[in-house]
Amino acid sequence: MSLIVVAKKEFADQITSKRFIVILALMLLISAFSFYQGIDGFMRGYRGMNSEVRLSIIQIFGFFGTFGITTSGAILGLLMGFDLITRERESGSLKTLLAHPVFRDQIINGKALGAFAAMCLVVVLTLIIALGILAIKGFIPSLDDLIAIAKFGLVTLAYLFTFFSIALFTSTVAKNSSTSLLVAFGIFILLSVAMPMLGNLVAQAVVGPPPNIGPPPIPHPQVQENPDAKVVEIEKSPEWQEWRQKMEEYQNKRRAVESFFNIISPTTNYRTLISSLSERPVLISFQSKDVTKNLVGFIMLPVVFFVISYIKFLRSEII
Amino acid sequence: MIEVENLTKLYGKFKALDGLNLEIDENEVFGFLGPNGAGKTTTINLMMGMLQPTSGSIKIAGIDVARNPLEIKKLCGYLPENVGFYDHMTAKQNLLYFSEFYNIPGHEATAIIEELLELVGIADVADKKVGEFSKGMKQRLGMAQALLNDPKVIFLDEPTSGLDPQGAADFKKIIKDMKKEGKTIFFSSHILSEVREICETVGIISRGKLVAKGRIEEFASQNGISIAVETEPELDPSILETFGRVSMEGSKAIVEVEKDCRVEISKALNERGYIVKELHMLELDLEEIYLSIVQER
Numbered sequence: 030m031s032l033i034v035v036a037k038k039e040f041a042d043q044i045t046s047k048r049f050i051v052i053l054a055l056m057l058l059i060s061a062f063s064f065y066q067g068i069d070g071f072m073r074g075y076r077g078m079n080s081e082v083r084l085s086i087i088q089i090f091g092f093f094g095t096f097g098i099t100t101s102g103a104i105l106g107l108l109m110g111f112d113l114i115t116r117e118r119e120s121g122s123l124k125t126l127l128a129h130p131v132f133r134d135q136i137i138n139g140k141a142l143g144a145f146a147a148m149c150l151v152v153v154l155t156l157i158i159a160l161g162i163l164a165i166k167g168f169i170p171s172l173d174d175l176i177a178i179a180k181f182g183l184v185t186l187a188y189l190f191t192f193f194s195i196a197l198f199t200s201t202v203a204k205n206s207s208t209s210l211l212v213a214f215g216i217f218i219l220l221s222v223a224m225p226m227l228g229n230l231v232a233q234a235v236v237g238p239p240p241n242i243g244p245p246p247i248p249h250p251q252v253q254e255n256p257d258a259k260v261v262e263i264e265k266s267p268e269w270q271e272w273r274q275k276m277e278e279y280q281n282k283r284r285a286v287e288s289f290f291n292i293i294s295p296t297t298n299y300r301t302l303i304s305s306l307s308e309r310p311v312l313i314s315f316q317s318k319d320v321t322k323n324l325v326g327f328i329m330l331p332v333v334f335f336v337i338s339y340i341k342f343l344r345s346e347i348i
Numbered sequence: 349m350i351e352v353e354n355l356t357k358l359y360g361k362f363k364a365l366d367g368l369n370l371e372i373d374e375n376e377v378f379g380f381l382g383p384n385g386a387g388k389t390t391t392i393n394l395m396m397g398m399l400q401p402t403s404g405s406i407k408i409a410g411i412d413v414a415r416n417p418l419e420i421k422k423l424c425g426y427l428p429e430n431v432g433f434y435d436h437m438t439a440k441q442n443l444l445y446f447s448e449f450y451n452i453p454g455h456e457a458t459a460i461i462e463e464l465l466e467l468v469g470i471a472d473v474a475d476k477k478v479g480e481f482s483k484g485m486k487q488r489l490g491m492a493q494a495l496l497n498d499p500k501v502i503f504l505d506e507p508t509s510g511l512d513p514q515g516a517a518d519f520k521k522i523i524k525d526m527k528k529e530g531k532t533i534f535f536s537s538h539i540l541s542e543v544r545e546i547c548e549t550v551g552i553i554s555r556g557k558l559v560a561k562g563r564i565e566e567f568a569s570q571n572g573i574s575i576a577v578e579t580e581p582e583l584d585p586s587i588l589e590t591f592g593r594v595s596m597e598g599s600k601a602i603v604e605v606e607k608d609c610r611v612e613i614s615k616a617l618n619e620r621g622y623i624v625k626e627l628h629m630l631e632l633d634l635e636e637i638y639l640s641i642v643q644e645r
Contacts, residue, residue: 030451031449034445034448034449038445042436117432120432120433120434120435121428121430121431121432121433122432122433122434123432124398124428124431124432125428125431125432125433125446125490125493126446127398128396128398128421128425128426128428128493128494129421129446129449129450129496129497130418130421130422130449130450131418131421131449132418346359346399
């Protein structure tokens, strides 16, 4: 019961806070703008390539949705959690709260639950706006689309929670809110920017430059004259197959090295998982179909941060 | 009502409390004195179940605090030093939030809160955000939250700090009324005159150890009584030497006695034809007792 009391207050605090409203509005605007601007061009390009393959809405979601969400979603998650504990410590309200019949685990779980509910609201609003824009553009989602969109929503929710748990962790260990914010953003940059860059550099150093095999084979003139006809046939040609095989071998080697670093990058894992939701990879070329490692890394990171925050909060001396 | 046995609390290597033993009766107003860092707040936090003791035990109304902290919090109220609230919420919203942990029905909670805000004198700012409150107003709200669950035991940690004289007087009145209602009050303060006015028994803590405990009158008698005498014509000190050691401060004689013997002194002076201008007891005040005990340590 006390858990729900804390969660209800946290949810109300989150959704009425100015920074939440500003970042949410920004996130929705970016998502809406990305969808609105990009959808026509994306469709033309896609149809130009192959009109026989039905356009999956998740591909549009994956491409344009992640564009707005990866940065603004991460910032929202961080801002929702960075002062959750430090602010209460600084103001003395935590001590007052602990004077009433509530366990510490109920406080931290309640706060996480309330914030999670606010994140659900963010994701639902983003999906509603995106679906609305798609509907205006004449796309009516099928049942499969809706299932894929639900998966997209869940992965996005987990992505927001990852950054929230990082911020909750810094809020639990830092002495004040400003230090917590700095450390949280430091971790965000380290995991989302520095680790993939480092992975890239190390992979380049270990695997070397791409094989000198030239650009992909140019489609046959007959095919170019009739673009509706046959990308599929080009893909079946021996030249294309050979080029693709060599590039895949090279990419597999690179990916093996990079995955060691990317496994703890929530942004890379998020993009990989979203990309894997559609039949064709839309975000990452030569993507492996096996995303188990990314999924494990994606789930483990928030769990690890939350568990450390939980233990630290339960053991801290509040005097 | 409160039994503390051999209570020890370590923060790393620092011993904040060192084998504290204490017993406080039901409906007693207990004053807890000690210099900064002596362990007063740590003791209260341990009694409220907000900290885990390194060793020793605390029982309140027979309930073991370490094992049943939630039961203790239902039974007790606590006004912490520098009490904090949610600044973005109003006074009423803050109290309503805390009341939810006691499962008090909404309409009942609202009535209790209105009554408490009236009691502590901030009913007129009930709907104002706490962020706009002065320290004194927060302190008053802190008292209201401590009384929210109609507690049997109330812990007050420096309750009048930050209050103006009127606020301090109001608090003293509230504490006296709580005493009349049968509540047990544990009162930590630096203001000794206040402790003397409100409390019946006093404990003095220094460096984590309880160095003295007893009724205030007992402290005074343990530390000696003096009687000041001034007469017309000026007194011959030898007359009073039968009662105790006499010293002169100007025209005034100070007699160190073992018990109150003002009647006997008055008779002796009358028999010798002296007119008594002044005759009164000089007890050591609490401040002197406190300083003498703390400085000894």
